[in-house]
Amino acid sequence: MKRRVLAAVSAAAMVAVLAGCASDEGWSAMRPAPAAVGSPAPGFAPATAPAPESTHTPAPGSWNGVSAPAGYRVALLTVGDDAPTATLVAAVRDWAEETHADLRVVHADDDMIDGAVRAMELNPDLIISAGDALVDPLATVTANHLDRQFLIVGAELAEPTENVTAADWTGAAYRGEGLGTAAAYDPSTFTPERAGAAVRAGVAAVLTGLRGIVLWID
Secondary structure, eight states: OHHHHHHHHHHHHHHHHHHTOOOOTTOOSOOOOOOOBSOOOTTSSOSSOOOTTOEEOOOTTTTTTOBOOTTOEEEEEEOOOSHHHHHHHHHHHHHHHHHTOEEEEEEOSSOHHHHHHHHHHTOOSEEEEEOGGGHHHHHHHHHTOTTSOEEEESBOOSSOOTTEEEEEOTTOOBOOTTTOSOTTOOGGGOOHHHHHHHHHHHHHHHHHTOOSSEEEOO
């Protein structure tokens, strides 16, 4: 299965290169990571550098002083129309509107590997994932594209690489088919307030270099 997924990623990427369609207007090339606007409050980052794949609970609201610069390029990769996913998508859209981020949405319902490749082809500064079904495809894609930054909201990878940050909470925490849904999974915890906090905290972590870990939104 893993070989088949890897082959799909490579084939899709090669098609994009040969066709010359790996860009979108205004997003023609990758660029250095934009700097954060502002700084997080004490309690956002741990006192010592966190271990890769570890979980850290930032102080509530400690991320509010950090914002993405206007024009920050974000590709929202999403699949599914269930209520939790819809709440996450709305939270990302609201955040983008408030911060004047340049948001493009990639729907991956037909082929999640192809959707992830299309999101990368846009050359965004950050790819945000919304939808539990994306966890397993992203486990392969992200490990093979370490130059791309990913933020997973409302779920997490079991073994994230340094380019994958997650923002999660009790009631969410889906980690893929191998581990299944957490015993505490509760769709009602996907509220607009919690989803909004997860998006803002996650983006703040990526912008400030607190990457490759799980942020636990208390």
